[in-house]
Amino acid sequence: MEMIADAISWCLIVPGCFFLVTGALGLLRMPDVYTRMHAASVIETLGATLLVLGLIVQAGLTLVALKLVFVLALLFFFGPVASHALAQAALHADVKPVLAEDRRSRNLDSGPTGLAGSKEEPSP
Amino acid sequence: MFYVATGAVLAALMLAVIRAIRGPTVFDRVLASNTIGTLAILLLASYGFLTDRPEFLDIGLTYGLLNLIGTFAVLKFFRHGDLAHDIAEDQEKSRWK
Amino acid sequence: MILAAAERAQTAEQAAGAAATVPKDPAMAAVTANAETFVMMILLTLLAAITLAIIRQRNMFGVVILASIYSFLMASVMLALDAVDVAMTEASVGAGISTVVLLTTLYLTGSVEYPRPRSVAIPLFVSLVVGAALVWGTIGLPDFGIADAPIHKHVAPTYIEYSKKHEMPPNMVTAVLADFRGFDTLGETTVVFTAGIGVLLLLQGGWRTSGNSRRDDEDNELDIDGGEA
Numbered sequence: 270m271e272m273i274a275d276a277i278s279w280c281l282i283v284p285g286c287f288f289l290v291t292g293a294l295g296l297l298r299m300p301d302v303y304t305r306m307h308a309a310s311v312i313e314t315l316g317a318t319l320l321v322l323g324l325i326v327q328a329g330l331t332l333v334a335l336k337l338v339f340v341l342a343l344l345f346f347f348g349p350v351a352s353h354a355l356a357q358a359a360l361h362a363d364v365k366p367v368l369a370e371d372r373r374s375r376n377l378d379s380g381p382t383g384l385a386g387s388k389e390e391p392s393p
Numbered sequence: 394m395f396y397v398a399t400g401a402v403l404a405a406l407m408l409a410v411i412r413a414i415r416g417p418t419v420f421d422r423v424l425a426s427n428t429i430g431t432l433a434i435l436l437l438a439s440y441g442f443l444t445d446r447p448e449f450l451d452i453g454l455t456y457g458l459l460n461l462i463g464t465f466a467v468l469k470f471f472r473h474g475d476l477a478h479d480i481a482e483d484q485e486k487s488r489w490k
Numbered sequence: 491m492i493l494a495a496a497e498r499a500q501t502a503e504q505a506a507g508a509a510a511t512v513p514k515d516p517a518m519a520a521v522t523a524n525a526e527t528f529v530m531m532i533l534l535t536l537l538a539a540i541t542l543a544i545i546r547q548r549n550m551f552g553v554v555i556l557a558s559i560y561s562f563l564m565a566s567v568m569l570a571l572d573a574v575d576v577a578m579t580e581a582s583v584g585a586g587i588s589t590v591v592l593l594t595t596l597y598l599t600g601s602v603e604y605p606r607p608r609s610v611a612i613p614l615f616v617s618l619v620v621g622a623a624l625v626w627g628t629i630g631l632p633d634f635g636i637a638d639a640p641i642h643k644h645v646a647p648t649y650i651e652y653s654k655k656h657e658m659p660p661n662m663v664t665a666v667l668a669d670f671r672g673f674d675t676l677g678e679t680t681v682v683f684t685a686g687i688g689v690l691l692l693l694q695g696g697w698r699t700s701g702n703s704r705r706d707d708e709d710n711e712l713d714i715d716g717g718e719a
Binding site: 275278282287294297302305312313323324333336343344347350355358361362364 | 394397398400401402404405406407408409411412418420421423424425427428431432434435438439442447448450451453454457458460461464465468471472
């Protein structure tokens with residue numbers, strides 16, 4: 270019985286850890302505040318949920334599991350609210366998102382890796 | 394297995410701290426601060442299971458609440474410059490223009 | 491002071507890792523010691539990185555957010571050292587109250603730090619000498635948590651015996667704080683009270699004058715998005 274619980278929690282914790290590291294890597298590599306918020310929300314929802322579910326399976330039916338359920342509910346409900354508030358505050362402070370046209374026009378000037386065949390003008 | 398969990402949470406913490414140090418605007422830093430708060434809760438949970446003392450999860454609940462309210466206070470401050478700002482007053486003023 | 495405390499914690503950690511927590515059996519003792527050392531090293535490195543970033547940052551809003559991140563990391567360090575009540579206090583004071591109070595201050599003053607006019611050679615030299623002296627002093631301290639340090643053999647048994655024999659408060663911690671070390675407590679309460687009154691006076695006076703001047707002054711804007719990396 271313990272082996273089944275261990276197997277289930279391995280299957281839950283390892284993807285959770287993968288999503289944690291992936292989300293943090295996205296937080297580091299994305300070009301803009303808004304896209305970084307997308308990456309950070311992966312940490313709070315997928316990463317935290319899978320990891321805490323794995324820990325709940327390890328804890329069994331004790332008080333610790335109940336506390337973990339509360340922690341999970343807290344993270345699950347408060348994460349999106351904080352992201353929304355942050356996005357609204359950033360929009361209100363006139364932080365401009367990096368659009369695809371800006372990146373494409375930058376690529377056009379920079380040589381053979383750009384869109385060589387098109388004759389588009391870069392957007393003003 | 395808890396070694397893997399703790400290691401992953403620490404790796405994510407390192408990357409979030411790098412973003413907090415580098416981020417050009419201040420909203421990058423607020424985002425990194427929010428993420429670091431969440432990761433501190435996860436570190437608490439996995440470290441407690443690693444050392445076989447999971448009784449400290451109550452502190453994790455406190456961290457979660459503090460994280461959220463702190464983020465809201467900071468954002469409200471950036472927007473209005475004042476924590477006691479009344480949004481109804483703003484709406485009234487814009488209505489009478 | 492922050493750097494010295496971090497150095498001390500790291501030295502103590504590497505000196506006697508297993509004595510800090512109370513493990514449930516000998517097999518867990520090794521795991522706990524390894525895990526604690528590993529987690530502490532990474533967290534202390536992150537603390538040092540954040541401190542360097544706070545020093546180099548020019549935009550004050552960024553500094554305030556970095557200080558709140560520092561408090562969260564410090565609370566995690568205290569958690570790894572088994573001081574859970576201190577960790578909760580650190581999190582609520584550092585990441586909650588202190589951030590908000592610093593932001594209120596920034597609203598009353600400017601939000602970009604002026605560049606330093608002189609060179610930093612002499613202050614750097616002084617702080618390196620003082621830091622080295624502090625580290626050299628902590629090497630002479632006994633190891634963290636071992637059973638035959640002087641404080642466990644002379645001071646603590648004296649307090650326990652005295653408070654059992656004479657008419658002391660039944661809680662020994664209260665007896666130490668209020669009776670044996672009463673002057674320390676008196677000094678602390680005086681300091682905290684004075685600091686609170688001083689801050690209240692500053693905030694009340696500044697609020698009234700700066701609020702009016704802010705509406706007329708065009709240059710005094712909240713400079714949120716500026717600042718180099």
